[in-house]
Amino acid sequence: MPSETHVEQGPLDRDGVFSLVRDSLADILEIPPDRITEGQAFGDDLDADSLALIELVETLEEELSERAVGFSIDDEDLEDLRTVRDAVDYVHSRLGRSS
Known part of the structure; x- marks a missing residue:
């Protein structure tokens, strides 16, 4: 496992x-990264288009697959993720269920 990976077990x-x-989105x-806060909307505040959000989902799924086997973000849930806080809450709750 490469030493530069920032996803550790636990x-x-x-x-x-x-x-x-935040780091993935940046x-x-x-x-x-310090320009990104939880209260920001992906589209209105960060100018993140749908391709950027898809890339974010793919990055998160890849990074978190080591922690939670089969971790994924459901396509139908994407439209509800409008802010950075929405994404953090969603991912945190999904990780809690898969532990």
């Missing part, structure tokens, strides 16, 4: 989920 708390979502949108 429980991921809500702050850890936020960091993962990479995708090519903006500094």
